[in-house]
Amino acid sequence: MTVDALPPASIDLDAVDLSDRDWWAGPPARRYATFARLREERPFAFYAEPEIPMLPSGPGYWAVTRYADVEAISSQPAVFCSGRGAVSIQDIPADLNEFYGSLISMDDPRHAKIRRIVSKTFTPRMLERTVDSVRAVVDDVLARARQTAAAQGGHVDVVADLAAPVPLRVICDMMGIPEEHRAMVLAHSTVILSGGDPELIEDQEQQLTVFLQAGMELAALMEALAAERLERPREDLTTALVTTDVDGERLSHQEIASFFILLLVAGNETTRNAISQGVLALAEHPEQRARWAGDPGLDRTAVEEVVRWASPVTWMRRTATRDGEVNGHRFAEGDKFLLLYGSANRDPAVFRDPEVFDLGRDPNPHVGFGARGPHFCLGAHLARREIAVTFRALLDQLPDLEVTAEPDRLHSSFVNGIKRLPARLTGVR
């Protein structure tokens, strides 16, 4: 399989609608050629909002495609806030926003307070302790994938058999979620981050209801778990969260439930897609695969390049709190901005040969985990570790893994997702 870059000149910018979910499931070459044109000609391009049944449609949004503009907006949280919604284009009623968004859709001072309560559980030092458990999870997932392959004539699905189980099990282990609830957790978090993909939410009229239902069930599970840990503390994240306080303030069980939903969705889909997009990229660039397989010293830069290349989170939203100007672009209070990380990560103003997948790229100041600012990904250290351990194990233990067909892409603008990626373990007959 090869990837052909499309000449940006071949794109008709007026025919592009970033609110069209199906456009995002189209060929990545078209997406990146379009971004290149937008960066050149319309660095702040205006689009009407996608329609979602049961939600009022707002005034539209600016799609921000240049690295410098993404950085400028992200680093001024007082002017460009997250509190009016960071993960949806439409305004969502405030209470719902808080429930689903937790930290990610909060502003200071509340944001800083909650972030500090949770940040210490995710520092490099704390995560040092989880390395062995991540490794154990990955080894087990790979062993199961081999069994699955053996039972299916060598066939596996990179997403379902490799990429999805790793982050799910890691985060469930960290939180102490019992085995019997994990399938439910996976199903609901997939729905919440589906971006409304029709395959995942069959009845489009009921999108919002299905979405809410999924959240409620996750919340109920987490509230019960939080109450249990308060009575019988254990060595897990849930216990740390129910017992930690900052300035004498503790998280309520409702806040803990919201935060868990955020961790589940933010920690699962993102890492899953970094892994599946990474496997696909290695299949498309066999020389890079051989290079990484032969050189464990490459892990650090390779992981960053996989995240830059995949840019699993396509955008986060910000909303202007006042009128103003940013890098020459005038805006009004209430204007919405989508920070397109996947475009910023291919901006030639910052990355030399941005269309080249180079596992040794250094420096690599990508914004895959968010650009500068207080919302910078809480799970970045954990995600890096999961990705590094997974690829090292894949390269060592499943060297015969071969992608056999085109990926089935998620119809969503929010997550650069792959739903299925058929592959074979050729060593299995």
Next chain:
Amino acid sequence: MRITVDRELCIGSGACEALLPDVFEVGDDGVVTVLRPEVDPDVADEVRDAVAQCPTGALALASEGDGPAG
């Protein structure tokens, strides 16, 4: 040179700690503590990287003469 930290800005991301665990540590209050504020010349480049990479701009370098305390 000394490392200074703005405790209001720090979100405890641990990006600095990942680079230099001997110099930075996110403490129990979720904010970074600079374990060795005097910059060791051996790791001066890494310290500059950490300052530059802090997502919230909470870290800064002050030369000896700066500030009221000297």
